[in-house]
Structures are given as structure tokens and as C-alpha cells.
Amino acid sequence: MKKNSVVGVFLAWVAVYALFSILKPATFLSLSNLELMMRQSIIIGLGAVGMTYVIISGGIDLSAGSVAAFATVCGAATLNATHNPILALLACVLAGLTSGLMNGLATAGLKAGPFIVTLGSMLAIRGIAKGISGEKTLSTGEDSWMFHMASALSPSQKWMVLAPGAWLWLLLVGLASWALTHTTFGRNVVAVGSNEHAARLCGLKVERIKVAVYSLAGAFFGLAGLMSLSRTTLGDPTSSGGDELKMIAAVVIGGASLNGGEGSLWGAAFGVLIMTTIGMGCTIMGIPNWLQEILTGAIILTAVALDRWRASKKLATV
């Protein structure tokens, strides 16, 4: 049944893509357009991996965008200080992981809802990022391989087909999807999201699992920040504003339930692609931004309505 819903999201993306291909065959029916679309999906896509785990565990993380911005600042500052891209990369992931750990500890420790906790950290982490950068955009001003992870492939790199960042994204989606179904940790995350009380009764360490999920998600938001840094070469404390909502939207389009216990990583990935495709298509067609936003909103509502309709049909046959 889960597979069906992923296929559904995939077909929805194909349909959207096909629609624009008919309207603008010259641009849409090309490999380079697909490649561009993948690159434009990387930031939200990587974040959506973490967000899927959080939502399946029954939580929500509103701080994702702030964490990504915080990571760009940490990465840029590290690069400027050490001139070592590996260290900068680690700084991004570590900044995300630490933020996630804090979110997890606060959610589990305060026994407060994750909505409130991460609403708080959304503001606080954005503030910290601004404080560290001195409320400025940190420019890096050097050329390094790390600025080509999400940029267009040079002719000598054409053999890669997709940008390295896009490959990384697909790899991590596959890995996270496998881990969700084939590791004890993954199954425990689903169990906690499906029914926390029953999970506790079964002896699962619910609090620890939550802390782990938020930390893991934080690391993915850090990776999203890394990609943002890679694209812009800037440590920008104001970047990724509102990205958390796009990630949540992608996860929901991908078939997740905000009540937890349900969700799909591939579904979320196609959810991201649907949103990117609409964005690109509308830009190429010259459709104004406001219409594009209405369209995306309508798609989210349709996804939810379809999901409810499927669920009600399933119940009726029981």
C-alpha cells in the first residue's frame, strides 16, 4: 500500500512534467532541463529527507530553514578561517547535527510539543546565525570544488549526467529509505510515530529515539545549508527563509501523515520534484509568481484530499 502511494506521487510528477513538455517542448523535453531541475531540488530535497523522518516519528521541525542558514554561515566562516573545504563541509553538517540535537533534547526533556519547541529554535538559531556573521553575508571569495556540487556541469564533467550534489541527494534518499524499512532504528521510528504509548509499553526508548531523529534531521538540514553555500558561495544568515514549509509540503505531497507513523522518502523526493517542476514551468511560461504559489497550494490540498479519500476507501473495505 505504501508502494502504491509512491507510484502515485511519481505519476503525478510525470503528469506535471508531461504537461509542461507539451506546452514548452523546446525547453522541457531535454536532458539538460532535467539536470537543471535536479539541481534546483537539491536544497529542499536534502532537507525533506530529514523532515520525512521527523514527520514519520510524529514530530515537526520548523527550524529547518534557520538551521540551513546557520550551516551556511558556519561553513563559510570555517572556510575563510582554514581554507579547507573538507573542514567547511564538516562544519555545515556538525552545525546542523548540533542544532537538531538541541531540538531533540528540548522536545524530549521539556515534554513540550515539537511545534512550539522548534518554533522557538527557528527564531533562536536564525538569531545565532546573524550574531556569528555580524548580521552580514559572509563572502568566501575563493574557488574550491565545494562550490561546484550544485552548479552546472562543465563540458569535461558531462559524463556525470547529474551534478554531484544531485547524486548525493539520490544516494541519501535511497539509504534513508532502506534504513527506514530494514533497520531496527527505522522500524522503531515508525512505531513511535504510529503510537507513542504502545511503543513505550513495548520497551522502546521513546525519548532517545526522538533525540536521534531530530539530530539526524538536523544533519540533513546542515547538508541542505552546505548545498546552499555551494550554490551561492555565500554564508548568508537570511537564506532559506521559509524552506522548512517547502520541505513539509514535499513530505506531505509524498504521502506522509502529520499524525506520524506514515511517510515515504521517495514520495517526498518526488514531492520536491513536483514543486520544482511547477516552479520552473511557470517561470518558463511567464506565469507570474503569485499564480505559481496558488498552484503549489492547490497541489498540496489535492494531495491531502486524495490521501484522505484513499484512506476512507480502504477503511470501507475492511
Added chain:
Amino acid sequence: MLVAEGIGKRFGATVALNEVGFTAEAGQVLAIVGENGSGKSTLMRILKGELLPDSGTVQLAGKPIASNDPRVLLVHQELAQCPHLTAAENIFLGLERGFTFSPKRRILEAQQILNDLGFDHISASAIAGTLPVSSRQVLEIARSIAQNAPLVLLDEPTSSLTSEEKTKLFRLIGRLREEGRLVVYISHFLEEVREISDQVLILRDGERILQQATGTLTDEQIVTAMVGRTISEIFPRSHRGYAPDAGLAPSIDVSGVSQADGRLNEVTLQAFPGEVLGIAGLQGSGRTELLRAIMGLDKVASGSITVQGNAVTHPTASWQQRVGFVSEERKVDGVHLDLSLTENVHLPSRRGMMVKDRVEDLAADDWLKRLSTKYAGTQNRVRELSGGNQQKVAFARLLNADCEVFLLDEPTRGIDIGSKTDLYREIDRVANEGKTVLMAGSYLPELLGICDRIAVMSRGSLVSVQRASTATPESILKDCLA
């Protein structure tokens, strides 16, 4: 007069009801009995007009039942209330007419209804969510009075009532009958059916088996009609060679345990390998609290609990030491309704990093078959099973974890007799294997039927421990009320 003719209802491939017909007069109590999955609840929903039958008709006083007919009141098994509103607001919810609303007058009227029912200890101005479950059930029934419906459908209304409240409820049903209303009543308890019903309609697998005056049937006949087996087969019990003086070390040792607010009060109790120790008590007597404390689910304020020689700390440690728990609240923390059968069976016993799907499926299948569970596939969701089969899934977890100590909190609550018997048989089996079973229950024939000793609790304290062979329902009930 209620006339149902040739009612059929299918859900997909499942036939829920097949050509069911019956009649009932106003001023009667009609009991519908049958195992879970026999079609009782579907029939109730059709009588209420929540579901449309595929074939057949239902007529009340000569007029067909409309969708959600206002002449019918259905009191659900699950409570459907707004916990933030007052008792009075809940009683009159949806019955308000007009634009303005006087809370004060509503509270007075609601209190009047509650007083009439004999539940004057429930304050109509109390917030519903703060009332105990049993009082909230009463609110549901009070709604029927406020609504003045000629047909009242009660779906297992006593499952969360104390015996005192049950008596009051029966008085109320008697009153509804005298007022010339028709009451249709679903229950698993034969004593209740016998006590209050005029007619019994027995369903099995969606078929009508018989409809007859209650007085003309024996318990034996009713049970045989329901499940196709005789009553002596309900409590299967081998001759266990249990002797508490054999000098065995206790597997559960509870010593002077208290919890805050007197939920538990200086409880001292020992259980031994190879015995089934029952814990009798009313709702709120502390039997659930005691079991949860032994599992490590709740903390104790003072006293000590050791299980298998280890001090109790946390449910994770308990499962690792092969101590398992079955909850009385299937839907709250008993099972994961939206996860697969396999997932539910294996959750507490996974140790390594990887999950081996094939191996787990096969093992789950084995345990569930041993319990005679009915299911389509181990990857199906538990929600798709009937209550009895869901409970078997919860029980299979303990078998899969190879538990030595079975903590069972009313494991047979609200499930059909067939499933109960399957669970009793398994409890008997594990006790024979030298495992310890601690089982809380409020249904005395069950405890007397399968336990070796019965500990009786009241208001958080342990009142007595009686040998099942010499105890009587009266001797236990006396201590329950102590």
C-alpha cells in the same frame, strides 16, 4: 415496533450480515449477542441509519429508518465526547435549538436528568474530561433521555462501569422500558443479558441463529448458539501441579509498594513460577497500577519490586529480562493499530541493528497460528482485525519475546468468547511450562476459572489473597468492596 427484514451487508469480499431479520416490540429490551465479527456492530449501525444495508429494510413504527434517524439514539462503545466542555453541554450537544443559550439553565436541566438517573454524584457543571470514564459513559446515556428517542441502542455500555454503576444503569434501562421505549442492547456478559433482556437475538458469522425469549434459554444454550461449543469448554484448564508451599523462590516479589495519591498503598505480594495469579478489583482499585509498576511503566514512591531477581527499572529492561505486558487499553497502548501484525509481534524483542523481514514474518505467523488468530496476512495492519484477534497479536509479542513473566491487564476485555477461550488455553499452557502469569480482571467467573490464587485489591490496597479452589464470587466481591 421495530421490524427488520432480510438485511444483508457486504464489505468488499466479507459478508458482514446475511439475510438477518427480527422483530421487537416497544417496551422491550432486546439483547443482541454474538462473537466479535458476528455482525452485531454492523447491525447496530444499520439500525441507527449510519450504514445503508445492501438488501432488506428496517422499519420503526411503520416508517423506514432514515439516515442518522433522530428517532434512534446510539450509545457508542467508544466515548464520543468533547472533553473540554461541561457534562451539561455534552448532554445537550447538538440538541440545542434557537440562537441563545443559557449555560445556567442547561446545567440545572442536566443535573435534573443525572439526579433522576440516580447519578447525583456527577456534577453537571464538571468538565467532561476531568470525570472518570465510568461517569462519562453515564453522560452518553443521559443524552438519550435528553433526546427523548423511542429507540435506544446500547453497544456494550457496561464495559467501563463499576458494579454499582451497572446496577444503576440497569434500573435506568428498566425505566426506559416502562416508558414504552425499545432498548437494543449488545453485551458480552451473559449475566447482564439474562438480567435485563426480554428477548435474545443470537448472531454468528453474520447469520441469525435464533431469536427467543431470554427466560426460555439456558446459558449453555446461548453460548452454544454463539460459538458452537459448550460452556465447559470455555475455561480450559489442565490439572496444574501447583503447590505454593514447594519452597520455590518467588518470580515476582512486591514489597510494601506505594504510589502518590494512594493509587497504591503498601502492597506486598509474591507470585511463583508455574502459577496463574489473578488480581481482582473494581475499576480504580489499583490493579492496573500494580501491573504497570511491576513492568516498570510507572514509578513507585516507596517499597521495592523485584522480578526474576532483578530490581524493576524501565520497560526496556523488563522486556530484556523476559517480562512482558498486555494492556487493557488495546487502542491506547495495547497494539500499534496502523502497523503490520509482524511489526507488532516483533517490536519488543528486536535486538540487532537489522530487521530480517522473512524470518520475522515466519515467526509471527507461527505464534499467531498457535493462538488460532484469524488474519489474511502478516503484513496486514492490525486495525483490520477484530478486537479478539488484535488482543492475540498483543499476546503473541510475549510468546515471541520468550517471556518468563506474563503481566496481563484484563487481557480478555471486550473480546468474543472464542478468542477468550484461545487465550485461556494459552495462559494454561505457559503456566504449565513453569512461567508466571499475573492477570488482572474484573470478570470473576474468568478469574475463578483459570487462576490458582486470586489477590483482591480495593482502593490501592491488597485486601486478601484467596485460593481459587476455595474462593467464591461472594468471598471475592466482599473484599473488592472492602
